[in-house]
Amino acid sequence: xxxxxxxxxxxxxxxxxxxxxxxxxxxxxxxxxxxxxxxxxxxxxxxxxxxxxxxxxxxxxxxxxxxxxxxxxxxxxxxxxxxxxxxxxxxxxxxxxxxxxxxxxxxxxxxxxxxxxxxxxxxxxxxxxxxxxxxxxxxxxxxxxxxxxxxxxxxxxxxxxxxxxxxxxxxxxxxxxxxxxxxxxxxxxxxxxxxxxxxxxxxxxxxxxxxxxxxxxxxxxxxxxxxxxxxxxxxxxxxxxxxxxxxxxxxxxxxxxxxxxxxxxxxxxxxxxxxxxxxxxxxxxxxxxxxxxxxxxxxxxxxxxxxxxxxxxxxxxxxxxxxxxxxxxxxxxxxxxxxxxxxxxxxxxx
Amino acid sequence: xxxxxxxxxxxxxxxxxxxxxxxxxxxxxxxxxxxxxxxxxxxxxxxxxxxxxxxxxxxxxxxxxxxxxxxxxxxxxxxxxxxxxxxxxxxxxxxxxxxxxxxxxxxxxxxxxxxxxxxxxxxxxxxxxxxxxxxxxxxxxxxxxxxxxxxxxxxxxxxxxxxxxxxxxxxxxxxxxxxxxxxxxxxxxxxxxxxxxxxxxxxxxxxxxxxxxxxxxxxxxxxxxxxxxxxxxxxxxxxxxxxxxxxxxxxxxxxxxxxxxxxxxxxxxxxxxxxxxxxxxxxxxxxxxxxxxxxxxxxxxxxxxxxxxxxxxxxxxxxxxxxxxxxxxxxxxxxxxxxxxxxxxxxxxx
Numbered sequence: 001x002x003x004x005x006x007x008x009x010x011x012x013x014x015x016x017x018x019x020x021x022x023x024x025x026x027x028x029x030x031x032x033x034x035x036x037x038x039x040x041x042x043x044x045x046x047x048x049x050x051x052x053x054x055x056x057x058x059x060x061x062x063x064x065x066x067x068x069x070x071x072x073x074x075x076x077x078x079x080x081x082x083x084x085x086x087x088x089x090x091x092x093x094x095x096x097x098x099x100x101x102x103x104x105x106x107x108x109x110x111x112x113x114x115x116x117x118x119x120x121x122x123x124x125x126x127x128x129x130x131x132x133x134x135x136x137x138x139x140x141x142x143x144x145x146x147x148x149x150x151x152x153x154x155x156x157x158x159x160x161x162x163x164x165x166x167x168x169x170x171x172x173x174x175x176x177x178x179x180x181x182x183x184x185x186x187x188x189x190x191x192x193x194x195x196x197x198x199x200x201x202x203x204x205x206x207x208x209x210x211x212x213x214x215x216x217x218x219x220x221x222x223x224x225x226x227x228x229x230x231x232x233x234x235x236x237x238x239x240x241x242x243x244x245x246x247x248x249x250x251x252x253x254x255x256x257x258x259x260x261x262x263x264x265x266x267x268x269x270x271x272x273x274x275x276x277x278x279x280x281x282x283x284x285x286x287x288x289x290x291x292x293x294x295x296x297x298x299x300x301x302x303x304x305x306x307x308x309x310x311x312x313x314x315x316x317x318x319x320x321x322x323x324x325x326x327x328x329x330x331x332x333x334x335x336x337x338x339x340x341x342x343x344x345x346x347x348x349x350x
Numbered sequence: 351x352x353x354x355x356x357x358x359x360x361x362x363x364x365x366x367x368x369x370x371x372x373x374x375x376x377x378x379x380x381x382x383x384x385x386x387x388x389x390x391x392x393x394x395x396x397x398x399x400x401x402x403x404x405x406x407x408x409x410x411x412x413x414x415x416x417x418x419x420x421x422x423x424x425x426x427x428x429x430x431x432x433x434x435x436x437x438x439x440x441x442x443x444x445x446x447x448x449x450x451x452x453x454x455x456x457x458x459x460x461x462x463x464x465x466x467x468x469x470x471x472x473x474x475x476x477x478x479x480x481x482x483x484x485x486x487x488x489x490x491x492x493x494x495x496x497x498x499x500x501x502x503x504x505x506x507x508x509x510x511x512x513x514x515x516x517x518x519x520x521x522x523x524x525x526x527x528x529x530x531x532x533x534x535x536x537x538x539x540x541x542x543x544x545x546x547x548x549x550x551x552x553x554x555x556x557x558x559x560x561x562x563x564x565x566x567x568x569x570x571x572x573x574x575x576x577x578x579x580x581x582x583x584x585x586x587x588x589x590x591x592x593x594x595x596x597x598x599x600x601x602x603x604x605x606x607x608x609x610x611x612x613x614x615x616x617x618x619x620x621x622x623x624x625x626x627x628x629x630x631x632x633x634x635x636x637x638x639x640x641x642x643x644x645x646x647x648x649x650x651x652x653x654x655x656x657x658x659x660x661x662x663x664x665x666x667x668x669x670x671x672x673x674x675x676x677x678x679x680x681x682x683x684x685x686x687x688x689x690x691x692x693x694x695x696x697x698x699x700x
Contacts, residue, residue: 185494
């Protein structure tokens with residue numbers, strides 16, 4: 001099967017956005033606060049809302065999407081911690097409804113109720129709820145809850161440790177994914193996302209985080225930002241900083257997705273990053289919409305690029321499309337096994 | 351000849367750093383201010399200080415380096431505008447002495463006396479001085495004088511226009527190069543530099559700057575940050591933003607260097623970016639020091655990667671190593687022509 005580990009719910013029903021408007025309006029005028037957390041959405045409306053994703057899944061021949069709330073929508077920098085907590089549980093609940101209604105197409109990944117300057121430990125109850133009660137298999141962790149202002153400590157700071165302890169205890173990986181940018185210097189999907197990936201990776205190079213948390217796993221999206229393109233730079237910087245070689249230093253714990261929207265990028269990724277560290281992802285319907293005039297296909301139809309890799313063995317293909325996802329997301333593996341999808345033992349696609 | 355358009359003076363004599371210490375100490379205690387701007391450096395000491403660069407030039411078979419003050423040393427975020435002005439003229443004067451003493455090896459590129467929140471127009475007198483009086487052929491422009499805080503407006507904002515007018519009038523290109531980072535989230539050479547490149551490019555995608563300044567030219571260093579790796583993303587975002595295709599929108603005015611420290615990165619760069627937009631650079635002695643254990647050669651010996659490109663025509667090779675630099679830096683071309691190095695007319699190396 002083909003598992004897309006990076007999909008966001010970017011086609012939410014209008015009622016959802018109306019709720020958010022009222023929630024934020026309530027900051028300025030309490031009388032405008034939403035009177036209820038019930039969006040009044042029918043199951044039919046929810047199923048209808050994800051038809052674009054389902055259509056793309058079908059057309060592209062992918063089977064299952066790890067589905068999380070819209071990344072830009074997390075907007076941890078907006079409002080207060082209480083706003084973030086309320087909004088996050090709403091977003092996660094809505095994703096849960098999608099996954100419950102369409103369990104063969106979507107498995108949940110959550111957002112966390114982060115807030116700038118607020119201890120990440122405050123996210124642990126929601127993390128436990130989405131994993132233990134909603135059955136989510138992963139979570140998105142924002143390395144910059146300040147939305148492009150980068151005022152919180154780096155990911156290797158002990159500030160984050162309580163959350164890492166909870167992730168390890170639950171055996172759930174985190175995708176390191178920023179949200180929208182309120183800094184006019186950083187275009188959201190064109191700069192802030194990619195910078196967030198590059199920044200997070202370099203923080204990990206600088207630290208020794210996985211000595212403290214040997215089972216902690218991070219997925220760095222968008223093909224790892226600038227990292228694979230500058231792999232020589234990062235190998236050299238690790239050396240200059242007195243760190244072990246990157247495979248030993250980071251690659252038991254850090255993984256990259258394939259959200260790179262052209263074949264030469266995916267070719268580079270597969271050339272420099274070990275195949276065990278590459279997970280198929282598309283981020284659809286997401287950052288870049290529309291059809292690439294150079295290929296006649298959607299920019300984010302990343303399956304085509306992976307299929308276009310020459311010399312990719314069946315075993316490597318299996319790892320990228322399914323095997324690595326099952327290894328990095330053990331709860332997903334368990335779920336799929338329960339459903340009768342056994343992992344391939346020798347590189348044969350299940 | 352082989353022109354390295356990206357070299358910094360990173361082996362300055364100790365007296366230079368001592369001056370900087372006293373200059374900054376003077377902010378806290380006026381009695382510690384340097385009593386003189388004269389560093390007391392002999393010509394011999396200056397020639398001695400650049401021996402590492404000369405040795406690398408010789409070993410690697412490169413001829414001429416466009417030489418600018420240490421990028422991390424610009425530190426526009428430190429101190430006041432007056433400090434930045436004094437420090438900048440010191441840095442530029444020292445580079446000028448190197449270039450005067452060793453004119454066959456070094457041609458000057460300047461730093462600007464930027465300061466966060468201070469109009470870039472205040473840099474124009476120093477810009478004119480280094481071009482008209484010191485014979486510098488280019489300048490480094492810091493898109494984030496706040497050193498990782500990103501508090502000034504984006505490069506497409508009219509805030510920067512007076513400086514662009516001066517650059518156009520002088521017909522001098524700017525390399526968009528950040529300085530050191532005072533934000534603990536951003537490692538200098540591993541995150542801030544690369545993010546700066548990616549951020550600047552995306553700002554240019556968002557705007558229409560070169561409609562206003564059709565002759566303005568920017569070099570984006572470090573192989574363009576994340577941009578070539580994500581070229582499909584940027585092509586798609588330009589489309590989504592209603593901009594012309596990138597070659598038309600930006601590539602008459604935006605150029606990338608080859609400071610990418612492994613062969614697969616340079617292969618990608620040469621595959622996706624038109625050869626007319628690629629300028630040879632190494633950033634030595636710079637960001638990444640030492641020998642790559644995988645190749646046995648210095649990480650920043652980027653000539654090897656360009657030489658390792660298969661199928662590169664003689665004409666393309668000439669463009670990357672010399673021709674494009676002469677086109678993008680017209681004052682350099684003039685200087686070289688005066689010295690009897692005529693540009694190749696038909697792709698034959700001069």
